[in-house]
Amino acid sequence: MSLLSITFFIVGASIVGALLVIIRAHQYPAKVRKAQEYLDNGDIAKASEIVKLVLERKKDYVPARYLRAQILIQQKQYLLAIAELNGILSIPDFDKYVGELDIHYHLADLYHETQQWQKEVEEFRIILQFNPDDINANYRLGIVLYRQHDYTGSKDYLLKAVTLDPALSDLYAPLGICLYNTGEYGTAENFLIKAVETNATNYEAHYYLGMIFKMKKDYTAALEMLGKARNDRRYFDKSQYAIGQLYFDNDAYSKAIEELEKGLPYIKDNTDEGLAYRYLLAECYEMENKIPEAVHHWEKIASINPNYRSTQVKLDDYKSILENKNLKFLFTSTMAELQPLITEIIAQLNYSIVYKKEVSANEYMYKCFSVKRINEPPVLINFIRTTRDITEGQINTFYQRMLEEKCKSGIYITTSKFSINAKSQAANKMIEIMDGRFLQKTMEKIKGKKG
Numbered sequence: 001m002s003l004l005s006i007t008f009f010i011v012g013a014s015i016v017g018a019l020l021v022i023i024r025a026h027q028y029p030a031k032v033r034k035a036q037e038y039l040d041n042g043d044i045a046k047a048s049e050i051v052k053l054v055l056e057r058k059k060d061y062v063p064a065r066y067l068r069a070q071i072l073i074q075q076k077q078y079l080l081a082i083a084e085l086n087g088i089l090s091i092p093d094f095d096k097y098v099g100e101l102d103i104h105y106h107l108a109d110l111y112h113e114t115q116q117w118q119k120e121v122e123e124f125r126i127i128l129q130f131n132p133d134d135i136n137a138n139y140r141l142g143i144v145l146y147r148q149h150d151y152t153g154s155k156d157y158l159l160k161a162v163t164l165d166p167a168l169s170d171l172y173a174p175l176g177i178c179l180y181n182t183g184e185y186g187t188a189e190n191f192l193i194k195a196v197e198t199n200a201t202n203y204e205a206h207y208y209l210g211m212i213f214k215m216k217k218d219y220t221a222a223l224e225m226l227g228k229a230r231n232d233r234r235y236f237d238k239s240q241y242a243i244g245q246l247y248f249d250n251d252a253y254s255k256a257i258e259e260l261e262k263g264l265p266y267i268k269d270n271t272d273e274g275l276a277y278r279y280l281l282a283e284c285y286e287m288e289n290k291i292p293e294a295v296h297h298w299e300k301i302a303s304i305n306p307n308y309r310s311t312q313v314k315l316d317d318y319k320s321i322l323e324n325k326n327l328k329f330l331f332t333s334t335m336a337e338l339q340p341l342i343t344e345i346i347a348q349l350n351y352s353i354v355y356k357k358e359v360s361a362n363e364y365m366y367k368c369f370s371v372k373r374i375n376e377p378p379v380l381i382n383f384i385r386t387t388r389d390i391t392e393g394q395i396n397t398f399y400q401r402m403l404e405e406k407c408k409s410g411i412y413i414t415t416s417k418f419s420i421n422a423k424s425q426a427a428n429k430m431i432e433i434m435d436g437r438f439l440q441k442t443m444e445k446i447k448g449k450k451g
Helices: 003-040 044-057 062-074 078-089 100-113 117-130 135-147 151-164 169-181 185-198 203-215 219-229 233-249 253-266 272-287 291-304 311-322 325-332 335-348 392-404 420-428 436-450
Strands: 351-360 363-370 379-384 409-414 431-434
Touching: 003 044, 003 062, 044 062, 062 078, 062 100, 078 100, 100 117, 117 135, 135 151, 135 169, 151 169, 169 185, 169 203, 185 203, 203 219, 203 233, 219 233, 233 253, 233 272, 253 272, 272 291, 272 311, 291 311, 291 325, 311 325, 325 436, 335 351, 335 363, 335 436, 351 379, 379 392, 392 409, 392 420, 392 431, 409 436, 420 431
Parallel strands: 379 409, 409 431
Antiparallel strands: 351 363, 363 379
16 A cells, blocks of 8 residues: 555554544433433433443543433432532542532532531532522521521521512521521510411411510510410420429419429420429429429439439428428418418417408418507518528518508518528517427417317
């Protein structure tokens, strides 16, 4: 073969090769489009076959790899799809064929499906670097962080999303809850009100709104919101606890007991929330002077955590009451049943009762005259059944009653003790004080006479 023939052969082969490359280059997009048609029509097998053939000849052909990632997603092979999409991101000039944002949105979805929460967050942060005003990215990143209880991180994204699109009413509740947990109660209240107005069955929003009203001491509104929140099992015992606190703060101890008892079957005693719930119930029984019931709950707490608050101290104090017959009688009898005993105690002090008045469920006031000094002004006697030390405030309140009843002196009798400040106030206001020890001695004296 001549040199000229060889030259023509080489040139011809090169031209043919170049033409084949050009033809194939034009065939790849057409083949991928055909594969896309098959995929759109639900024929995954044919789409996969075409993509496989294309990638065998051109392994980094981005449109084919992107279509393979979509096929893997439809087949729910999420981990393989993640690997494919990350592989595309490493190919130079991949963005000539597919938008980088589209890939990151796919990856965010896939990380969500595979519960790789931190990577999902990272993808949304990348998306927002491209477009800080992307409503969908702000929305979804805010929700992801909210579900992770990252309220500080979530708040700004949710606020941005709802500012960009106020129609996103489903964000009102999570945004309100985030603001509540970051201490921005005023703004939280506004969003939570919108949440319950747009969805009357959003009981989670009712709960947090109730807690805000409770802090504001708007007890009527708080009770209404917390009452509705109980429809959500997740918030039943929490709402009952908050309702119990409301009644406790307003001295409605019997009502608090009634509500707290309803939630008692649902609490978990071995949690901090469960212990706090039972402790509040015990305190309510204590304030109602139902010592056996209070002791029952403190014993339950002590069996789980004996160091919880002042449980052991209270148990020691109240067991000594229950083991003392006289004190036990004072705390296990009704105030009506105690009236004869109180009348006898007052008689032992040489006073005769003119009239009596109920101050509260555990407190009575008696206006009396001295049987030995008939011409002296009347004296006001106060009897209160309690296990708590009498405070300076209680002495001052009693003094105001003395003035109203036109009594120059008074006697304050309690089943417990007096604080140092209470003793000081009593001495300055012509009030004689008599504590639990006095009662025990007087009761023994009365018993001795009757015996």
